[in-house]
Structures are given as C-alpha cells and as structure tokens.
Amino acid sequence: MENRKRSGVSRDGEAPRKFFKPVNRPNKEDFVFGIQSVLETLKSDKEIDKLLLQKELKHFEEIEILAKQRGVPIQRVPLEKLNRVTMKNHQGAIAFVSSVNFAVLSNVVTAAFESGEVPLILLLDRITDVRNFGAICRSAECSGVHGVVVPTRGAAQINGDAMKTSSGALNFVPVCRENDLWNAIKYLKNSGFQVVACTEKSKDFVYQADYTIPTVIVMGSEEDGISENLLQEADARVKIPLKGRVESLNVSVATGIILFEAVRQREFV
Incomplete structure (x- = not known):
C-alpha cells in the first residue's frame, strides 16, 4: 500500500x-483608479490593501512617498494586469481599498x-x-x-x-x-x-x-x-x-x- x-x-x-483559476474582476467599490483619485485616497483615512503601479511609468513619486509613509504595499506590474482590473483610464495607478x-x-x-x-x-x-x-x-x-x-x-x-x-x-x-x-x-x-x-x-x-x-x-x-x-x-x-x-x-x-x-x-x- x-x-x-x-x-x-x-x-x-x-x-x-490543479486547475486554472480564472481571474475575477474586483467589485468597483473595492478599488479606485487614476493618479488623482489614488492620491486623494492615500491622503484620506481609508485603509488600503495595496497599490498597483504600471512598471513602465515613472511619474508616481508623490504616490510612492505617501504609500511608504502609510506602510501600503506597492506592486509594479505590467499594463495588462492593470487592464484586467479595469479598462477605464486608470493612468497606470490602482489602489485596492480594504473593507475593514x-x-x-x-x-x-x-x-x-x-x-x-x-x-x-x-x-x-x-x-x-x-x-x-x-x-x-x-x-x-x-x-x-x-x-x-x-x-x-x-x-x-x-x-x-x-x-x-x-x-x-x-x-x-x-x-x-x-x-x-x-x-x-x-x-x-x-x-x-x-x-x-x-x-x-x-x-x-x-x-x-x-x-x-x-x-x-x-x-x-x-x-x-x-x-x-x-x-x-x-x-x-x-x-x-x-x-x-x-x-x-x-x-x-x-x-x-x-x-x-x-x-x-x-x-x-
């Protein structure tokens, strides 16, 4: 035996x-996108799980500074991953907001x-x-x-x-x-x-x-x-x-x- x-x-x-798991799009209330929206969220008292920033872009200095101050994890990802979250004009920046x-x-x-x-x-x-x-x-x-x-x-x-x-x-x-x-x-x-x-x-x-x-x-x-x-x-x-x-x-x-x-x-x- x-x-x-x-x-x-x-x-x-x-x-x-053992099997492929399809990517599920988050509910729209679970994330914010766009540079200004992400900045305002970082300045608020909302809890943020993580940030996705497009790896090819370099103009996220203020976002990165605020994220590090708050201890928010940052992931540099390709455009394709951002587009899987939303096809709207995210400008290379998406913040996932915690429910707690x-x-x-x-x-x-x-x-x-x-x-x-x-x-x-x-x-x-x-x-x-x-x-x-x-x-x-x-x-x-x-x-x-x-x-x-x-x-x-x-x-x-x-x-x-x-x-x-x-x-x-x-x-x-x-x-x-x-x-x-x-x-x-x-x-x-x-x-x-x-x-x-x-x-x-x-x-x-x-x-x-x-x-x-x-x-x-x-x-x-x-x-x-x-x-x-x-x-x-x-x-x-x-x-x-x-x-x-x-x-x-x-x-x-x-x-x-x-x-x-x-x-x-x-x-x-």
Missing part, C-alpha cells in the same frame, strides 16, 4: 489547486487579557484566497478569537467578497496587518502566548496540544505552508488526522477544526 502522509492541511495550508479598519496588535493583546477570557490569536501566513480568508474569519469570530494577524504583503485582499464570505464576521473580529510576522510572533511570545502551528511536519495531533493557556494558532499558505522561520518559533506543531483517501483539507476547514478544539478544551473539559 502506498505510504501516504496523514496531515491536516497540505503543506500546512490549502489543498494545491486594521487594528493595532498591541491594543488587541491588551484588550484580550483585560477581557477576562483566555486570549486566542489566529495568525495567517500568506493565505491569499479571498473566500478562504472570509470563511476563516467567520470561524474565528464564532470561536471567540480575539484577533487575526495577517502580513502586509502576500495576504488576501479584504474586500466585499471577503466580507460576504465571512457573513459579516469581519465587522467584529479585529484584523491586524504586520510587516513582519516573525516579529509579531516574537512580540506575542514575549506577551505570554504559546505558539501552535498547524503543519504536516508533526507527529502530534491537534487534540494533543493544550489550548487552555494564551495561544497563537498559526495556519499556512496553500503553496508553501508555514514559513520556516515561523515554524522555528512554534512551541507545538500539530496536524489533523485524516481517514479518507484525500490527503488534505481546505485551510478554512482545517482552521475551524483546530479553533473549535480550543473551544472544546476551554469550555467543555
């Missing part, structure tokens, strides 16, 4: 996609400890699928997670699709955007959290970890899993036992399983 790995999530994250206001991690940690509950934080490493992200946040809110941490670069856009898939949970669960997830984990560990990574690189199952103390649960991406430097910081590595022929779970399903194991231990044991 073929020796199969038994793990919760393929490569610590989502099941690999990002929280400050230190404030989330303080509020979690002051709540009288055992703090639970969910950290998502490079999970880029919008609907998976929305579904994860729905499970996070339902399981009492105090905050979700995502990277500034390489995370799902928090747009209308994410909000819809979350069934409105994104209105209630704080989302923190961090430039460096390793630094975020170090901060959380220094604040009294243990780190539990959901990964196939484990001999232990999700039920063997102790979630009754302040905990950060780390979930990884579909292609690359949890980054090695983050895995090195984990106090425990766990996987989900599988009984069928399919060797992986979707990351949103896997996240729900581990989150509600934490709920079970905290509330019903």
Whole structure:
C-alpha cells in the first residue's frame, strides 16, 4: 500500500489547486483608479490593501512617498494586469481599498487579557484566497478569537467578497496587518502566548496540544505552508488526522477544526 502522509492541511495550508483559476474582476467599490483619485485616497483615512503601479511609468513619486509613509504595499506590474482590473483610464495607478479598519496588535493583546477570557490569536501566513480568508474569519469570530494577524504583503485582499464570505464576521473580529510576522510572533511570545502551528511536519495531533493557556494558532499558505522561520518559533506543531483517501483539507476547514478544539478544551473539559 502506498505510504501516504496523514496531515491536516497540505503543506500546512490549502489543498494545491490543479486547475486554472480564472481571474475575477474586483467589485468597483473595492478599488479606485487614476493618479488623482489614488492620491486623494492615500491622503484620506481609508485603509488600503495595496497599490498597483504600471512598471513602465515613472511619474508616481508623490504616490510612492505617501504609500511608504502609510506602510501600503506597492506592486509594479505590467499594463495588462492593470487592464484586467479595469479598462477605464486608470493612468497606470490602482489602489485596492480594504473593507475593514486594521487594528493595532498591541491594543488587541491588551484588550484580550483585560477581557477576562483566555486570549486566542489566529495568525495567517500568506493565505491569499479571498473566500478562504472570509470563511476563516467567520470561524474565528464564532470561536471567540480575539484577533487575526495577517502580513502586509502576500495576504488576501479584504474586500466585499471577503466580507460576504465571512457573513459579516469581519465587522467584529479585529484584523491586524504586520510587516513582519516573525516579529509579531516574537512580540506575542514575549506577551505570554504559546505558539501552535498547524503543519504536516508533526507527529502530534491537534487534540494533543493544550489550548487552555494564551495561544497563537498559526495556519499556512496553500503553496508553501508555514514559513520556516515561523515554524522555528512554534512551541507545538500539530496536524489533523485524516481517514479518507484525500490527503488534505481546505485551510478554512482545517482552521475551524483546530479553533473549535480550543473551544472544546476551554469550555467543555
């Protein structure tokens, strides 16, 4: 019999996609385009997920300065990618606007400890699928997670699709955007959290970890899993036992399983 790995999530994250996924155009309320519109958005208090700037053009100095001041990721892309978002006169500049206001991690940690509950934080490493992200946040809110941490670069856009898939949970669960997830984990560990990574690189199952103390649960991406430097910081590595022929779970399903194991231990044991 073929020796199969038994793990919760393929490569610590989502099941690999084997088929071409068509590009979906964002809803028009999820982005603004044109140099002046992008500048005004950067000057406003709106949260911006990222900027797309046409790589062949050079006249974006003011946009780039404001974006760097606000910590907004910039991607230099070919004209074709911009045109896939909108065929209108974008002038080589498109800003994707977030549907939520990002929280400050230190404030989330303080509020979690002051709540009288055992703090639970969910950290998502490079999970880029919008609907998976929305579904994860729905499970996070339902399981009492105090905050979700995502990277500034390489995370799902928090747009209308994410909000819809979350069934409105994104209105209630704080989302923190961090430039460096390793630094975020170090901060959380220094604040009294243990780190539990959901990964196939484990001999232990999700039920063997102790979630009754302040905990950060780390979930990884579909292609690359949890980054090695983050895995090195984990106090425990766990996987989900599988009984069928399919060797992986979707990351949103896997996240729900581990989150509600934490709920079970905290509330019903």
